[in-house]
Amino acid sequence: RKEVEQDPGPFNVPEGATVAFNCTYSNSASQSFFWYRQDCRKEPKLLMSVYSSGNEDGRFTAQLNRASQYISLLIRDSKLSDSATYLCVVTPRGNQFYFGTGTSLTVIP
Amino acid sequence: GAGVSQSPSNKVTEKGKDVELRCDPISGHTALYWYRQSLGQGLEFLIYFQGNSAPDKSGLPSDRFSAERTGGSVSTLTIQRTQQEDSAVYLCASSLDRSPNYGYTFGSGTRLTVV
Numbered sequence: 776r777k778e779v780e781q782d783p784g785p786f787n788v789p790e791g792a793t794v795a796f797n798c799t800y801s802n803s804a805s806q807s808f809f810w811y812r813q814d815c816r817k818e819p820k821l822l823m824s825v826y827s828s829g830n831e832d833g834r835f836t837a838q839l840n841r842a843s844q845y846i847s848l849l850i851r852d853s854k855l856s857d858s859a860t861y862l863c864v865v866t867p868r869g870n871q872f873y874f875g876t877g878t879s880l881t882v883i884p
Numbered sequence: 885g886a887g888v889s890q891s892p893s894n895k896v897t898e899k900g901k902d903v904e905l906r907c908d909p910i911s912g913h914t915a916l917y918w919y920r921q922s923l924g925q926g927l928e929f930l931i932y933f934q935g936n937s938a939p940d941k942s943g944l945p946s947d948r949f950s951a952e953r954t955g956g957s958v959s960t961l962t963i964q965r966t967q968q969e970d971s972a973v974y975l976c977a978s979s980l981d982r983s984p985n986y987g988y989t990f991g992s993g994t995r996l997t998v999v
Contacts, residue, residue, distance in 0.1 A: 819975075874919075
């Protein structure tokens with residue numbers, strides 16, 4: 776079983792829509808969680824960390840559900856510039872980050 | 885430096901040749917990682933360096949792959965006798981320390997094409 780699994784999508788949503796992605800992880804001892812964004816032919820960039828209590832950054836909300844072993848990313852009021860691949864990252868051990876294969880989002884005018 | 889710097893940005897090589905990819909991490913970052921990403925695929929962990937500790941080489945796909953990090957800073961990933969399946973983007977990342985709480989910063993990658 777993979778350490779991290781994501782629905783690859785694609786998700787095609789209209790501007791202004793709310794969209795949510797989930798990511799499941801297999802190791803219940805995982806310590807830290809992140810969402811990265813990767814634009815086409817670019818390197819991944821850290822979008823936000825995911826805290827146990829949940830956290831929000833503008834239109835983006837990240838949540839962690841330890842009982843069900845998943846993390847989520849909610850994007851409100853989608854913008855065209857949100858179009859990208861969103862990667863979830865989990866650290867089952869302290870020194871290695873496991874990346875999901877990414878969820879593709881296209882925001883349509 | 886201001887960010888993670890990788891060179892070359894693009895490399896085309898003939899099958900069977902050796903290549904060296906370079907990564908210059910953010911100044912002061914003690915942890916350095918190499919990943920590769922094939923077209924349309926996720927990131928595949930290759931190797932991890934942390935300070936003076938022995939590197940975690942568990943992700944290296946074969947003995948044709950090796951990496952070193954000199955002086956706790958610059959790292960070189962070497963691929964010997966390249967094969968077409970080695971074609972991918974090789975990404976380097978660094979982080980402040982081994983604590984997982986910070987996430988890490990990627991370089992822009994080296995796009996390797998083996999022909």
